[in-house]
Amino acid sequence: MSAPNRKSASTAANKPAAVNKTEDKLARLGLRSDMDLVLHLPLRYEDETQVVPMREAAFMGGQTVQVEGVVSACDVQFRPRRQLVVTISDDTGVVVLRFLNFYGSQTRQMAEGNRVRARGELRHGFLGAEMVHPTYKMVLEGAPLPDVLTPVYPSGEGLPQSYLRKAIASALARVDWRDTLAPALLAGLDLMPFEAAVRLLHNPPPETDESALADRSHPAWVRMKFDELLAQQLSLKRAQVARRAKGAAPLPLIGxxxxxxxxxxxxxxxxxxxxxxxxxxxxxxxxxxxxxxxxxxxxxxxxxxxxxxxxxxxxxxxxxxxxxxxxxxxxxxxxxxxxxxxxxxxxxxxxxxxxxxxxxxxxxxxxxxxxxxxxxxxxxxxxxxxxxxxxxxxxxxxxxxxxxxxxxxxxxxxxxxxxxxxxxxxxxxxxxxxxxxxxxxxxxxxxxxxxxxxxDQLPPGRTPIVTRVIDQSRRDEVVERVHAAALEGRQVYWVCPLIEESETLQLQTATDTHAALSAALPDLRVGLVHGRLKQLDKQAVMDAFTRAEVDVLVATTVIEVGVDVPNASLMVIEHAERFGLSQLHQLRGRVGRGSAASVCLLLYQSPLGQIARERLRTMRETTDGFEIARRDLQIRGPGEFLGARQSGQAMLRFADLETDQWLVERARSVALDLLRDDPATVELHLARWLGAREEFLKV
The missing domain is CATH 3.40.50.300 (P-loop containing nucleotide triphosphate hydrolases)
Structure with missing residues (x-):
């Protein structure tokens, strides 16, 4: 099936349902035209250009290798759990392929005597060298090997890599390859031609520096990042000119x-x-x-x-x-x-x-x-x-x-x-x-x-907030601290990330926490507010907390912004490792609004991942929102700062604002020159990179 081009609604209506369904899946990835597909660049690559003899592979434990052999045994085993175990061999040795999840058709596919080419991480198991859930294909003897690295693309549910590779290969044969940058400009900026850069990224030869591809420092990636930044700067600068050309009613009266x-x-x-x-x-x-x-x-x-x-x-x-x-x-x-x-x-x-x-x-x-x-x-x-x-x-x-x-x-x-x-x-x-x-x-x-x-200045009277990071195993100590604070007349927030129990995230929920705290603190008034309460019920609880008729407010992140209770001076955030830095900073800002010294306790569940550890360390070290934002940008990138994800389109897919700032400056300079001297190139470049999405950069 070829990759989709933009079609009229009537043409789409005449297509088979399966085709429309596949195009819907592509559209969810933002892939609506041939150029969208061409600019859907790989996340990483797999080297399928060589087969390693099994005797050599046996000494490569922990490495990803590709082997090829004939099936000598194919069995469904039931201990310690149901699994498909396939033994393949070549002239030099044997490798076992183990599939813990498999289809019945695979047992027929891997019948004895058939030839398999498998790629995966080699480990040493009970039966010798083995691979668990390798990628594989059935081949004939002497089947040629690829002569380029195999791309692995960002995908979605129901879009196999094989389909994406075919769709992108088809699109590569159809698009307009005209370069939007003149040869003299390319030479001056030391940039690769557009077509050469794109084709290399989709099909890099085996001798390509894989580390440069992985960290996106390869000249082909530099060209992509420059073009993307140039499109953004062109769009924003053009929007600025267009906005100033529009009228607005002056609002002169400070009356x-x-x-x-x-x-x-x-x-x-x-x-x-x-x-x-x-x-x-x-x-x-x-x-x-x-x-x-x-x-x-x-x-x-x-x-x-x-x-x-x-x-x-x-x-x-x-x-x-x-x-x-x-x-x-x-x-x-x-x-x-x-x-x-x-x-x-x-x-x-x-x-x-x-x-x-x-x-x-x-x-x-x-x-x-x-x-x-x-x-x-x-x-x-x-x-x-x-x-x-x-x-x-x-x-x-x-x-x-x-x-x-x-x-x-x-x-x-x-x-x-x-x-x-x-x-x-x-x-x-x-x-x-x-x-x-x-x-x-x-x-x-x-x-x-x-x-x-x-x-960049807080009003006088705001008290500094002390932040502590505490393991979930010390939860009882935190409950005691909540009790002591409430007895001193101070109010407490206790924030939870979920409303109901989830099978995938075993987190303490707001409803469970409310019940547990009510039982543990019978002499205190414990309230509960979450997003699924009716608005009147939610407001009644918030009003009671504002009037100090509730001592401890158990809540989900509905209290992230907009709640101002000066008497609340203790914030407990449950499973803080599940929140982003921006949310944690916003939640912490609910306390410290009165004269009492305020404390924020971040409860976390061990073990912590690297990103969660960085977030919690940042919260402990600083209350400066700009420093937190700077570190947040390093950790997760720019998307959520801007509401970009909610538009359905990522605003920058390839450039990194921390490492590519030098390219931003160059793109800004070139954008100004093109807008002044070459409007035709501006149109061509924006059509290639933004298409119908340019409007989303203007707000």
Whole structure:
């Protein structure tokens, strides 16, 4: 079956169901065109270019080798468990192939006298040299060996390597191989030609430096990484130009509302808050749309800055909207911001998925008529039924928790034309907020189209948080510490990663932990909150905790953001090795909000893997969100910082921002030259590398 090309819907409808099903599986990997397949590069390689005689293989224990021989015995054995044991031999010796999981057809396939070529790790077993679950193929005597390394591609369920190899080989014969970079530019940058680099990566000859292929330092990989970074920089720079060509309604009035709001705040803005507020206010004066990322560590005071930006939009006669990823966080914003604004006469609407149908309809009507000046809610805001009268400012909190498509949808709610005489598209200003600080290298690369503001100062009165890492075997000591803290009048969070028992992850669940703590601490009030509770029940528990009517709150990560209880000064995180650094940092930020010394206890289950050990060490060593973000980038890469995975497309597949920063600088320089001098090459390069995905880089 040949690889899929882009077809019309009618053509696809006429295909056999099996073909459409296979194409659906390819599409889930982002493989929709021939060029997608050509740029689906191998994860690693297997050397099937030589067969090792079995006598030599016997001395290669622990190494991966390929042998070939005739089946001399094929038996299903039942001790110590059911398994297929196949003995093959050549002129020099014998190797046993052992399959613990097998199909009945394999016993017929490996009948005595048939010839097998097998590749796997050789070990010394009870019967001599053996391989457990090797890859194998049935061959005829004298069958030729490959003359290139065999690629192993990223795959998905139901997509065998054999199909991917055939589909990619077919696509290689059909694509347009024109190089998007001129020969003089290639020479100046010391880059391989595009076709030569791609063909080598799919079919490297045996003499290719395998270590350079593995660590992606080979010149062919360098060309791929450069082209990918160039496409990204071209797209972002072009998006920046396009955004500045669009219209936006200037929001010039820092009027009565803004002034009254700031006067009635019970605290002074920090120097950092004042600086970023001025940056935002200056952007809102422009006649092209602001696109600014507001970064700040947990508790740095981003919410009040966003509220002051919303006040400027309302002063200027426009609506503002704030979207948060969870109802708990949205509710926290609503209570805080409405508490500030409603006494000043601002009409605030609340819209989430859990609202009753009648309440939802009433909220939508207020939004559409313009009666609601400020709208706060969750994903419900991006539903088709929600229309705004005069949307001037979009605020997205915890922006990395939304897919880029969702952020685009909300921004597009405010699209309008200037007038019948002026066809300029009016786009709302956009402010994105994140408590997950973005390392500088990441911001330079991914946010070339964004201005970035950083609140790099915490408000006075925030107490330092001491972090301890504790083995699960000392759980009883932790329970005693919880008891002592509660008796002193302090409140406690106990966070668990799962709601119900899982067969694959034997973790202590929230419901089990709630029952166990209730039994162990009968004199304390233990509450439980998780994502599957009804919103009203969830809110009732959170309100009780806020009023200090609950001593210990057992919760899943629904409390990761948006919960502000100054009296809570002890955080226990169960199975901390299962959480990412960003989540651990966010959870820890729920304490340390009052005057009491605060502690975060990270309970872990031994043994720890290398990545988990690095995460926990980082949490113990620092509370600096930017340092944590830098280490997180090293550990897991950039995807989750940006919400990229939620768009269904990885934004960088090949380049590594830690090791390839030198290439980013070169790509940025070439992008500027091409945009100025060679628009045709820009189009060709973007079509090759991004296709229809370019829009996802613009938010």
């Amino acid at each position: 009565a509302l803004s002034q009254a709001f700031q006067r009635q705040l019970p605290f002074q803005l920090t120097t950092a808050q004042q600086r970023v507020l001025q940056e935002i206010r200056t952007d809102l004066l422009a006649n092209f749309p602001m696109q600014r990322l507001l970064q700040g560590d947990v508790g740095s005071g981003k919410t009040v800055v966003a509220a002051l930006a919303a006040a400027q939009a309302i002063d200027s006669g426009f609506q503002a909207v704030l979207m948060a990823p969870t109802e708990i966080l949205a509710d926290q914003h609503f209570r805080k911001i409405a508490g500030w604004m409603e006494p000043l006469g601002v009409r605030v609407a609340w819209l989430t998925g859990s609202l009753k149908k009648k309440d939802k309809s009433e909220a939508q009507a207020r939004i559409e008529s313009g009666a609601a000046q400020l709208v706060i809610g969750t994903h419900a805001l991006i539903q088709d039924a929600v229309q705004f009268a005069r949307l001037g400012l979009v605020i997205v909190d915890e922006q990395h928790r939304f897919g880029v498509g969702q952020r685009l949808t909300l921004r597009n709610k405010g699209l309008a034309t200037a007038s019948a005489l002026d066809p300029t598209v009016i786009v709302p200003h956009q402010l994105m907020m994140s408590a997950t600080p973005i390392p500088r290298t990441l911001a330079m690369t991914y946010y070339a189209d964004l201005e970035v503001s950083v609140i």
